[in-house]
Each structure stands twice: as C-alpha cells, then as structure tokens.
Amino acid sequence: MPSPPAISVSQLVKVFKATTAVAGISFDLVPGSVTGLLGGNGAGKSTTIAMIMGLTLPTSGTVQVLGAQMPRERYQVLHRMNFESPYVDMPMRLTVRQNLKVFAGLYGVEDANARIAALSEEFDLTDFIDRQTGKLSSGQKTRVSVAKSLLNRPEVLLLDEPTASLDPDTADWVRMRLEAYRKATGATVLLASHNMVEVERLCDRVIMLKKGEIKDDDAPERLLARYGRDNLEEVFLDVARGRREAREVMP
Amino acid sequence: MSARPHSSFSFHRVGAMVLRYWYLLRSSWPRMLELIYWPMVQMLTWGLLQFYLAQNSGFFARTGATLIGAMLLWEILFRGQLGFSISFLEEMWARNLGNLMMSPLRPAEFVIALMVMSLIRLVIGMVPVFLLALAFFGFNVTDLGFAFAFFFINLILTSWSIGILVSGLLVRNGMGAESLAWTLAFLILPITCVYYPVTVLPGWLQTVAWALPPTYVFEGLRALVIDHTFRADLMLEAFALNVLYFCAAAFAFLRLLESARREGSLMQTGE
Numbered sequence: 001m002p003s004p005p006a007i008s009v010s011q012l013v014k015v016f017k018a019t020t021a022v023a024g025i026s027f028d029l030v031p032g033s034v035t036g037l038l039g040g041n042g043a044g045k046s047t048t049i050a051m052i053m054g055l056t057l058p059t060s061g062t063v064q065v066l067g068a069q070m071p072r073e074r075y076q077v078l079h080r081m082n083f084e085s086p087y088v089d090m091p092m093r094l095t096v097r098q099n100l101k102v103f104a105g106l107y108g109v110e111d112a113n114a115r116i117a118a119l120s121e122e123f124d125l126t127d128f129i130d131r132q133t134g135k136l137s138s139g140q141k142t143r144v145s146v147a148k149s150l151l152n153r154p155e156v157l158l159l160d161e162p163t164a165s166l167d168p169d170t171a172d173w174v175r176m177r178l179e180a181y182r183k184a185t186g187a188t189v190l191l192a193s194h195n196m197v198e199v200e201r202l203c204d205r206v207i208m209l210k211k212g213e214i215k216d217d218d219a220p221e222r223l224l225a226r227y228g229r230d231n232l233e234e235v236f237l238d239v240a241r242g243r244r245e246a247r248e249v250m251p
Numbered sequence: 252m253s254a255r256p257h258s259s260f261s262f263h264r265v266g267a268m269v270l271r272y273w274y275l276l277r278s279s280w281p282r283m284l285e286l287i288y289w290p291m292v293q294m295l296t297w298g299l300l301q302f303y304l305a306q307n308s309g310f311f312a313r314t315g316a317t318l319i320g321a322m323l324l325w326e327i328l329f330r331g332q333l334g335f336s337i338s339f340l341e342e343m344w345a346r347n348l349g350n351l352m353m354s355p356l357r358p359a360e361f362v363i364a365l366m367v368m369s370l371i372r373l374v375i376g377m378v379p380v381f382l383l384a385l386a387f388f389g390f391n392v393t394d395l396g397f398a399f400a401f402f403f404i405n406l407i408l409t410s411w412s413i414g415i416l417v418s419g420l421l422v423r424n425g426m427g428a429e430s431l432a433w434t435l436a437f438l439i440l441p442i443t444c445v446y447y448p449v450t451v452l453p454g455w456l457q458t459v460a461w462a463l464p465p466t467y468v469f470e471g472l473r474a475l476v477i478d479h480t481f482r483a484d485l486m487l488e489a490f491a492l493n494v495l496y497f498c499a500a501a502f503a504f505l506r507l508l509e510s511a512r513r514e515g516s517l518m519q520t521g522e
Contacts, residue, residue, distance in 0.1 A: 016515060047515060053353045056515040071512065075259075078355040087518065088349035091271065091341075098274045105267025106354045132278075148350075 004067060006031040006156055006188035007052060012061035014047050014212075021047040023212035024061065029188055029205075031155075036199035036220075037192040038232075039209035040240050045192035046087070048209070049158050052190070053083060065156055077156075079107055084149035085160035086142065092134025096125055096144050099133055100151065107152035119147040123177060139170040146174055150181055157181075159191045163198060171195070175202060196232040206232070208239045215239045264356050268364030272338050273371070286376035290326045294380050297322040298388040316390045317476050318446060321469055323384065323392065325445045326377065328406040328465055329436050334372035335365045335414030336421075336432035343426055349518045358508060362501070365418070366411050373407075398475050401486040402468050408493035409464050410436070415500040419507035425516060445469050464489040464496065 005028035014022040022044040029035050037045045050056035052063050054071030063070040068077040090099045097116065104112035120129050123143045128136060133144060142162070149157060162178070163171035175198060182189055193199050199206055200220050208216040208223075216223060216239060220232060227235045276282055301318040342348045351361065384390040392399060413436055420428045442456065443465040449457050460466045467489035474482045511517050 014515070021515075046518070050515060050518055055349065055353055055512065055517050057509070057512045075355060075357060078353070081353075083353055085349070089346040090350065091275065091345040091347050093278050093345075094271065094274050098271075102267050102271040102274070103350070103354065105270065106264050106351070106356050108261065108263060108355065 008064040032186040034189040036203035043209040044212040081156040082149040082154035083158040290380040331410030334369035339418040405489040412496040412500040419504035423507040
C-alpha cells in the first residue's frame with residue numbers, strides 16, 4: 001500500500017479582493033520527495049506555501065500536511081514542519097545563538113544547545129554565532145535562516161526562494177546542505193524558486209505555475225524531453241510566455 | 252525526532268518568547284533607560300505641583316498625596332499597556348511575525364508572553380520611580396497597604412486588554428496602526444478621572460466613566476487617601492468589568508488575526 005502523501009493540496013483557491021492568486025490547484029507530494037514550485041512573479045508560489053503552512057486562509061479547497069487539515073489542525077503538525085524564506089527576517093538585534101535558542105524553544109527542540117552546536121558546525125556559523133544577526137552579510141543570514149529551518153529536524157520543509165540574492169558559491173553551498181539533510185532524514189521538501197539550476201539539481205518533480213494555475217507537472221528530465229529543451233530555464237520561458245506547447249513522450 | 256511531543260499549551264514556548272524579549276531588552280541600555288525616564292519625569296512634575304498646591308491650599312494639604320498617587324497608578328496602566336504593545340511592535344519592526352505565526356506558538360502563548368514582558372518592563376521602570384517618589388516627596392506606595400494590590404491588578408488587567416486590542420489592530424492593519432499603541436490609552440485618561448472625582452464630569456459622561464475599570468481604581472484611591480476608606484465594592488466592580496473587557500479584547504484579537512490570515516497580510520507586516 002502506498003504511503004499517504006506528506007502534502008495533499010486539492011482544488012486550492014485564493015482570491016485577494018479582485019485578484020485570483022491561486023486558481024484551483026491540486027497536487028500530492030509523496031514523503032521524501034523534493035518538489036520545485038516554479039513560476040514567475042505573481043504566479044502564486046508564495047501564496048501556495050503560505051496556505052500550506054496555515055499562514056493564509058484559502059478561499060476554497062483543502063490542504064493536508066502529514067495527515068492534518070490545514071489551517072484548522074495546524075498545531076498538530078507545525079512542530080514537525082519548518083520553513084525558510086528570505087522575505088521573513090529573524091530578529092536583527094538578537095545574536096545568532098540567541099535567535100536559534102528562541103526558535104529551538106518555540107519548536108520544543110530537546111537538548112537545544114547540542115542541536116545548535118551541531119548546526120553551527122554544519123552551517124559554519126561558529127565564527128559569528130555571538131554576533132547580532134542584523135550585522136551579518138546576506139549570505140551569512142541565509143545560512144542562519146536555513147539552520148533555523150532545520151532546528152527541529154522537520155519532516156516537511158518549505159523553502160521559499162532559499163538562495164535568492166546569494167552569490168553562486170554560497171547558493172551552491174546551501175543547496176549541498178539541503179540535499180544532504182533530505183538524504184539523511186527522508187524529509188519532504190517543497191521548494192519555490194526562480195532558479196532553474198537549483199530546481200534541476202535538487203528536485204525530482206517540478207510543478208509549473210502561471211497566474212495561479214498549474215501549467216505543467218512532471219520530473220525535470222521528462223519536462224526537458226517534452227518541451228524539447230536542454231535546460232529548465234528554456235522550459236520555464238516556454239511556459240511563462242506560452243511560446244511552445246509540450247508534446248507527449250513515451251514514459 | 253528531537254522535538255518534544257505536541258502539547259496544547261506550552262509554558263516552554265511562553266518561556267522562549269519571554270527569553271526573546273529579554274535578550275532584546277538587555278541588548279540596549281537606551282531601551283532600559285527609556286523605561287524609567289518618562290515615569291520619572293512625570294513623577295517629578297506631579298510631585299512638585301502637589302508640593303506647591305499643598306503649600307498654598309488647605310484642601311490640597313488635606314488631600315495628601317492624591318495627585319502623585321494617581322499619577323503613579325496611571326503610569327502603571329499606561330506603561331503596562333506600552334510594555335505589552337512595544338513587545339508586540341518589536342515583532343513587526345523585525346519582520347519576524349511570519350516566523351512566529353508559522354511556528355507552533357499559539358496565540359494564547361504569545362499573549363501570555365507579552366503579558367509577562369509587560370510586567371517585567373513595568374517592574375524595571377516603576378520600582379526606581381516608586382523609590383524616588385519616597386525619597387523626594389515622602390510618598391510611600393506601600394502605605395496604600397493591600398489596597399495597592401487591588402489597584403495594581405485592576406490597572407494591569409485594563410492595560411493588557413488595551414494591549415491585546417492594539418496588537419490585533421496591528422496584525423490586521425499593519426504598521427499604519429502603530430500610533431494607536433502610543434495614543435489609545437490616552438483616550439480614556441480624561442474620562443477615567445485620574446486626577447479629579449467622577450462628579451466633575453457631566454452626567455452622561457459619568458455613565459461612560461463608570462463603564463471603564465480605571466475609574467473605580469482612581470475613585471478608590473481618593474477614598475483611601477482622603478477618607479481613609481478602602482472601597483472593596485469598587486475594586487470588585489472594576490474586576491468584573493476587567494474580566495469582561497479582557498475576554499472581549501482576546502476575542503477581537505483572534506478575529507483580527509483570522510482576518511489577517513484571510514487577507515494574507517501576515518507575511519507583509521510593513522507599512
């Protein structure tokens with residue numbers, strides 16, 4: 001019997017006044033998978049993630065995470081999830097260690113000091129762990145933010161453009177750590193990104209959004225084959241600009 | 252799994268939030284100083300005014316320390332509310348609300364942490380001022396006896412109700428509602444009759460005044476200082492009203508939070 005999906009989204013709709021941000025999307029994510037949510041600005045990626053976390057209420061449709069109905073039953077599962085986004089800051093005046101301690105407390109992490117020590121080692125935070133978070137470079141802040149997202153060893157990890165505004169070296173470094181975490185724990189990862197290299201490297205499935213609708217949904221290599229392209233960036237442009245239709249390929 | 256089992260209410264999470272605010276407070280000496288600065292300026296102003304009036308008026312000589320006492324009690328209300336609201340505003344200023352709302356922190360735990368922080372800030376700010384009031388004007392707050400505990404409980408409950416309501420409005424309307432945190436308490440200042448008896452107000456405004464719990468406290472203070480009578484009835488009525496307003500504020504906060512979730516505004520907590 002197949003295991004139940006880690007995340008199940010069904011006919012999800014979000015309307016902000018006259019704007020439809022998400023227009024009836026459905027997908028299931030199998031446990032342990034890494035799925036990329038691709039789309040241009042305003043495609044509905046962040047809104048979808050916010051609804052999965054229970055931060056934004058859907059206009060209609062349902063979201064289930066680890067068997068819990070969101071947002072009604074979110075407190076049953078929020079301690080088993082986590083997220084990272086460059087658009088949400090950590091308190092700037094607190095040191096890195098203080099921030100991690102506070103979030104470890106919020107997520108009920110046992111032996112928080114040991115976990116923080118392990119993460120600071122893994123994410124190379126040791127040199128600036130007692131420095132105020134606001135005084136770090138954007139690359140250092142992202143590493144802290146990713147470390148925070150892994151504090152509770154989440155079974156479901158939601159990443160909203162985790163490497164936005166990072167230099168290629170730091171971005172690659174962050175991807176390596178995320179990949180290692182996923183392999184070690186079997187966590188389910190949903191990644192919203194504009195970065196095609198990132199998506200190609202990390203994801204075993206890609207959901208392409210445009211104006212709140214799913215335009216395509218497949219494994220990266222199958223998308224490349226169906227659109228007759230060499231890289232996902234070209235596929236992304238095909239979908240975003242509606243310039244080429246996918247063709248059917250044999251499984 | 253390294254996370255503790257899920258629980259419906261967690262003092263651990265409340266503690267984590269208090270720790271967060273404590274780290275913030277102790278990281279900045281100007282913030283600490285600011286806690287004491289304004290209450291001290293107020294205390295000196297009202298204390299000197301009372302001193303002058305007592306020298307020139309038989310009535311004020313008899314009424315003892317009502318002015319400075321009322322001012323100190325008003326500061327408990329105002330600083331208690333400000334301590335609550337500023338801690339909440341810190342999350343908005345730091346763009347950290349999204350992190351908190353996506354964590355297992357429950358609204359009740361968040362509110363309780365803000366209440367604890369309001370008490371901590373109040374103690375840091377007011378204890379030195381109480382001591383200075385004793386040193387400069389001979390006003391000893393402990394002379395109010397157990398009545399002070401009743402005054403304090405009622406005023407702090409009112410301050411939390413205002414703080415919870417303001418926080419809800421901030422969640423719903425963003426930083427555009429920030430000024431309410433600094434000004435809303437002053438709306439009730441003239442009506443709750445901090446420095447004068449309720450009978451001074453026109454009849455219809457007296458009805459409004461008696462609908463506000465602090466009015467009972469300030470009337471109770473005057474009864475105690477001038478008539479040497481502790482009015483337990485006033486304290487009980489104030490407490491009943493406070494329970495009502497606290498529940499109403501908590502309900503409003505939850506509704507405003509849900510409205511913010513509906514509007515999707517929790518990720519964008521700027522102006």
